[in-house]
Every structure is written in structure tokens, then in C-alpha cells.
Amino acid sequence: MMNEVERAFELYGKRLYAYMRRLGLSEVEAEDGVQEVFIRAMRSSIDWSSPKGYLFKIAHNWAMDVLRSRMPLIDEEEGYELSAGKDHFEDVHLLLQSLKEEERSVLLLLYQEGLSYHEVAELIGKPENTIKSIVHRAKAKLRKEV
Template sequence: MITLTPPPASPPSASRSTTDESITAWALAARGGDPEAVERFVGALHRDVRRFVAHLCADPQAVDDLAQDTFLRALGSLHRFEGRCSARTWLLSIARRAVTDSFRYAAARPRLSDVPDWRLAVEHAQPRGLPGFDDGIALADLLGALPEERREAFVLTQMLGLSYEDAAELTGCPVGTVRSRVSRARSTLVRLLVAAEGCREEGREGERVLVAA
């Protein structure tokens, strides 16, 4: 039985390329029927898959099911994985399709109620801030202001650590387009961060005035 548990944090000295090479090697070994390699492959990428799905999925309660579905699809398709791209990129492309399929299924059935905001999933799956961001400013609120394409490009490259080339392959667009989307996303996030900080400073100033009075 496969246990989908997050892996321990990698040491700071471990490079992304080395990690990806190891994960790809585990995927290839898992394809050959090595049960330990299957566990390593799943454990190494479970966190990334869940985080990515949380950013794309509209239903926070469906995140775990979609992550599970992603790995079931991947394990069922391992015999076709040949290592031409990294196993991380390959798996995230499967996660993307799983989310897309869930959207199609949801659109085909009657809606009984509004779907909870996707940002709730992000709040549970991500830290409240990126490096340099104040913890009091919710990351989900900032990302939620981005167009979907820019948000996806930013999450893939800046939060999950994919190269621009891998992100381009996953999303099916040119590398230059990914770079442009990330650049625009970063500019928007910085602008929103500055605005949010300004609002908070005004709030603090108002509190100081009330206290002084």
C-alpha cells in the first residue's frame, strides 16, 4: 500500500537539479517494479503536487482527492515514462490534467451550491508569505489578484522551483511567454504588497492617534 506522506525537508545544500535527477531515477526504477522506488517517488513529490493542485483547484475539499488521483494516474502510466523530461515536470502535467478533468466534470453536473473560494486551499497548503513578504499579508490574497496564466507560471517557477523550460513544457507555451508571465506576476505582486503595507501603516497610524487621544 502506498503512503502519501510529505517527505522531510531537503538540506539547503541539495540542488534542485540533483533532486530532480534522483526523483527521475526513482520513477524509472518504479516503472521496473521496485516498491521502494515507488515510495520514494511518491514521497518526494507529494508536497509539490498538493501545493500545485491547491493553486489550480476551486474546491479546497477536493485537493487531497485530486492529489491522490494524480498519483494513481501516474503510477498507472509509469510504463510509458521514459525519462525524456524530469519526473517532476511529468507528474505536474498529470496533476494539471486531473484538475482540468475535475473542472469538466463539475461543469457537466448541476451545481447545488457555490464552490468555496480556491484561496482557502492556498491558505492551508502554503505559508502566508513568500521570502520578503510580511506574514500578516496573506499570500493567497496577493496571488488571487493575478490572472490565472500568470499565477500558474509564478507558482511553477517561483514556488515549486521548476525551470522556465520545464514550466513551458508543462503549460504548452514558449519559454519567453513563461518568463513574461512571471515578470508581470512579480511586478503585480510587488505593487500589491506595497499597497497592502501602505494600508496597514495607515491603520497603525489611526490606532496610535486613537490611543493618544
């Protein structure tokens, strides 16, 4: 089992870290999150031959708990102007931060991690059509911001 856990860590550790950073966690929080994901996964009985969905589900839930526990970093009522001098990554980061936590998470899981609508729906625990509605609303917000 340990070899399977190590293999899963090698395959998904950096991706889980990057996912949690994109959700808005600090470096330390994301590092703690990766550790917590693997601790929780090792305590449960999962199929280590294909752990991706389960690991991201744990990461998502853990990150949402952390984000809910602290004050919002960005007031969602405020608008953002993207200056031409900013790096493209910073622009995208600001745009994503203007979304609600759930919207940001769904977009990252779909487009960054390459999960399907069905996989995201299972991971978050909402119907697939709800996930599609969340994506539609999030994209509309992003179009307004740009």
C-alpha cells in the same frame, strides 16, 4: 515498479498537494488531485526514476480543469487591501488569488517548486518567452496590489 511509485509518492505527494492548494483548490480537491495524478501516471509509461516534471504536468492540468469548472472564487476586477493585522501567508495567498490561474500557476512552479523557465514552458505547453512574459505581467500586477 510499485516500489518506484511508492518512492515517488513519498517524494512528491505532499509537494503536489501543496501546489494544488496554492493554486486555489480545497483540501478535498487537492487530495483527490494527488490521487488522480498518481493514477494517471501509473496508467502511462513514464520513467519512474525521474517523474517530477511529468507528475507536476498532470497536477497542473488536472487543477486547471477543476478551477475552470467552477465559478471564480475571487473577482479579478476587485482590488484587495492588505490589512496590517493579517498573517503574511494570508497576504501572499490573497495576492496570488488576484492573479489569473495561469499566472499563479507559473509563479508557483518557478518559485515554489524551483522549476526552470524551460521546464515550466514544457509543462504548460507554451514557448519559454511566453512564460517569461507571463511572469513579467504577473509581477507587475503584484507590484500594483502591494
